[in-house]
Amino acid sequence: MERRPTIIDVAKAAGVSKSTVSLVLQRSPQVKEDTRIQVREAMARVGYVYNRSAANLRSASTGLIGLVINDLRNPFFTEFAASLQMKLAEEGYAVVLANINEDAEMQAKMIVALIEHGVSGFVVSPAYGAEDNTLEAIARAGLPAIQVFRKVDDRDDLFPFLAPDYQTGSRLATEHLYNRGCTQVAFVGGLADRAVTMERMSGYLEVTSQRGHEPIVITGAASHEFGVRGARDLYDNYPDVDGVLCFNDLVALGLMAGSQKLGRSIGKDLRVVGFDNIEGCLQSEPQLTSVSCGIPGFAEEISRRMLAWLNDGTPPELGGRTAVELVVRGSS
Template identity: 55%
Template sequence: MTLQRRPTIIDVARQAGVSKSTVSLVLQNSSSVKEETRKAVREAMAEIGYVYNRAAANMRMSNAGLIGLVINDLRNPFFTEFATSLQMALAGHGYSTVVANTDESPELQDQVVGSMIEHGVSAFIICPAYGEDSSTFDMIAKAGIPAMQMLRRVDDRLKLFPFTAPDYRAGSEVATRHLISAGAKRIAFIGGLEGRRVTEERKAGYLDVLHEIDMDPVILTGKASRKFGKESAGRLMSEHPDVNAVICFNDLVALGMLSGCHELGVSVGTDLLIVGFDDIEEIAHAYPSLSSVHCDIAGIGSQAAANVVGWLEKGQVPAPETRTPISLCIRQSTGGTRKAGS
C-alpha cells in the first residue's frame, strides 16, 4: 500500500481490516483487545509507516512522557550545560524533551509555553525570562500542568511552581573570602543587571563580607556578557586603580575581563585577581585558567529530572525552594589550581 500523504489511523484500520476504534484501543494499550488483533494492527502500522502522534491525540496525561524545557538564553554556556544535562537525565527516566530558547524575551516565552500546552506536554521545567507583563505561569496554572522554576525565580507562588537554584549568596561569600586570603586590598563586583533578583543574590555574599571587614564596595553593573567584561576592565583601571581583585557576575564577564586585561597589559593572577561564577567548562581551558564558583550544573540537571519524574509518577511535589551547595574552583587567575569546599 503506497501513500502520498502521512498515514492516518483510518489507513491503519483499513490495512489491518479492523475498525478505527479498535486501532485507538491498541494505541492506548487497552487490555480489551485480543493479542492477535493487537499484532495485526502493529504490523499494519509498520507496513504503511504510521507514527502515533501523542500530541495530536491530546495525550495530556503524565504517561505521555514529554517534558517542556524552556530556557532563557541557550547562547550562554551555563544554560546550555544545564539543558544538556537535564535532557540526558530525563532520557534516562524514559522521558523525551522538547526544548525552546526564549532569548530573554517574555513575549516569546509566553508563545512557546502556550504552544507546548496545546501540544500536550506533561510538565514544564523553566529557566524563566524576566518580564513583569509575562503571563507564562498563569497559563500553566490554568492548564494544571506541573512546572518547576530553575536557576531563576520570577514567580513567588513557590508551592505551585517550586524553585531550585545554587546558593548564589554563599558562592559570592566564599569567593570574597578567598580573594581576601589571597591578598586582595580592594575587591570589585562586575556584571549583572541592576535590580534583578539573581544579581542581588550573587552580590549579597560579597557585600556581607565587605561589611564585616569595613571595606567599601565597588560595583559595576551591566549585561552579563564578554563585551561588558572587556569594557569593564578598562573602566576599572581608569576609575578604580586601587582595585586588585574582582568577582564577576558570571564566567562570560570573567572571560571578557581576561581579554580586556590582556589588551591593557594587566597580569591576571598577580596585578589583578579574578573569580568567575558558574564554572562553565570553557574557563578551565582559558589562559590563565579562571577561578570560579562551581555550581554543579550537571548535578542540578539530574536532580531536576528526578524531581519532575517523582512529581508525575508518584505525586511527590518538590519542596517550594531548594538551594544546592556550591564550591570554589581555584585556578591561575587567583594564584592556584586546587578546589576548595564551600
C-alpha cells in the same frame, strides 16, 4: 491562593460519582450523553481543567517535558539543558526545548505552543519581564512546572523553585580574593534590577561590610563584551582594585581579556573569579577560578523531582539551595 478544583468538586456539582466523572474525562462510551453534558457543565461552573497529558504520562512509559531556557547562548544553561535531557532520557522521557533569548513575550508564546503540543510538564529557567503573567498559561493548564535558577513567580504550590546557593558562592569567592592578598575587591556584571544579580552579589557585600570596605559595584549585561568594557572602567576609574568577582564566567573571561590588553597581569596585578564554572574556564590563559554550581547533579535532582511529581501527582517541596564549590585556578 485558592486551590484548584478537583474531580471530587465536579462530582459534587454534577450530582454524580467520582468514577462517573473519570469516565467522562476518559471519553468512555459507557456514559450517557445527558450525563456527559451534565458533567461538562459542572466542570465549567467550578473551573475544572483536565490535565490530559499528565494523566496520559502517568499511564505510559514515555512522555514530553517542556524545557524553557532564558538564554542558550550562555554555556551554563546549555550544560544544564544537555544534562537534564540526558537524565530524562534515561527514564524514557523526551525534552522539547525552547530558547527564549531573554524575551518575556517570546517566552509566553513558546509556553502556549508547548502546551498545545501536549507536553506533560515544564522545567523553566525564565526570562525576566511581565512576571505577573509569565507562567499563567501553565497554571491554567494545570501542568506540573519547576522554576530553576531564577524565580519570577512566588506561587510555590504551583511553581516550586530550586537554585544553587549563590550567596554562599559569592561569599566564598570574595573571602578567597581577600585571603590571596587583595586590598580592594570589586563586583562586575549582572543587571542591577535582577534578583539573581543581588543574590550573586550578596555574599560579596557581606564580606566587604565585615571588613569595613566600601563596595565597588559595576553592573551591566552578563556578557563577554560587558566584561571587556568593565576592564576599561576599572582601569580608568578604580586603579587600586586588585580583585574582582564577576557575575558569571562570560563577564570574567571578557574582563580578563580586556585587562590583559591594558597591560595588567591576571593572577598578579589583578585576581579574577567567575561564577558557573563553564568549560571556557579551562581554555583561558591563565585558567579562570570560578564558583561551580554542580550542574550535572543539579539536573539529576530536577529530573528526579519532576518525574516523581508526574508519577504520583505530588508537587516536590523545593525552595532550598544546592551546594556550590569554589574551584581555584590561575586567575586568582
